Amino acid sequence: MKFVSRAQWRARPSRYPLTYIRSTRGVKIHYEGTAVPASLARPENHTRCAGRVRDLQASHLANQAEDYSDLAYNAIVCPHGYVYEGRGAHKKTGANGTAALNSAHYAVCAMLGNTGLTTPTDAQLDGLRDAIEWLRTSGGAGKEIRGHRDGYPTACPGGPLYAWVQRGAPRPGGSKPQPPRQFEPFPGAAWFKTNPRSPIVTAMGRRLVAEGCSAYAQGPGPQWTDADRASFRKFQHKLGDAPEHCDGWPGPRQWAALKVPKL
Structure with a gap:
């Protein structure tokens, strides 16, 4: 997954604390619903995408009628397949239409409009699937994949994207089932205290992000540092572990919950 964290796209802070949700029935797919330039899909124009996410967040924060806490979506996917972290996992969306709908499903928005760029690219469809899988593994999302219009009167996510949703949201290039995802085995509690330098540390850091x-402050990278320990401590607190188990040193149960992809 080509993941872009809030820090990397320079998100503004939320206006209010975001509501924690443990899990959802699944994910609803959205589009911007306004004009999106067709030229945005050109490879050389990917440099514009982070700015577009910042503009979307600014427009939502300025919407006095809706009084959004933050960017309404949990994630946004650009035409080049990058997944931009919005509210993120385990955060109630503000995009599905009502409080009940916002609790039932996460919201993932494609950078598509009702004019200009209206048909998703293959890279974007891959990115949407990546975002769905991320919310399943990191946010407790269920198996449902729906469109915004399912349960709320709207044209969103537009005809071409909704047709993809109705087909089961397949990845481009075939419908072969994906093999079960493999995760990196726990290297042992003592291993982290040896000041290791390993790709495992980088993979762990990316999952923590x-x-x-x-x-x-920068990274993550292959060298275990105090920043890795501080980040893992945050994850331990997120899991709701007792204070004595929130020391920043990974344990086997916590490692399994983090689901570091196998190298």
């Missing part, structure tokens, strides 16, 4: 538990 995806979980919203980053204490990194």
Whole structure:
């Protein structure tokens, strides 16, 4: 997954504390619903995408009628397949239409409009699937994949994208089932105290960033540092562990919950 954290796209802070949700029935797919330039899909124009996410957040924060806490979506996917962290996992969305709908499903928005760029690229469809899988593994999302219009009177997510949702939201290039995801085995509690330098540390750090538990000023990287320990401590608190188990040193149960992809 080509993941872009809130820090990386320079998100503004939320206006109010975001509501924690343990799990959802699934994910609802959205589009912007306004004009999106067709030229945005060109490879050289990916540099515009982070700015577009910032603009979307600014417009939501300025919407006095809705009084949004933050960007309404849990994630946004650009035409180049990058997944931009919005509210993130375990955060109630503000995009589905009502409080009950917002609690039932996460919201993932594609950078598509009702004019200009209206048909998703293959890279974008891959990114949407990546966002769905991320919310399943990191946010407790269920198996349902729906469109915004399912349960709320709206044209969102537009005809082309909704047709993809109705087909079961397949990845481009075939409908072969994906193999079960493999996770990195726990390297042992003592291993982390040896000041390791390993790709496992980088992979762990990226998962901590995806979980919203980053204490990194830069990175993460392969060398275990105090920032890794501080980030893991945040994850332990997120899991609701007792204070004596929130020391920043990974344990086997906590490691299993983090689900570090197998290298």
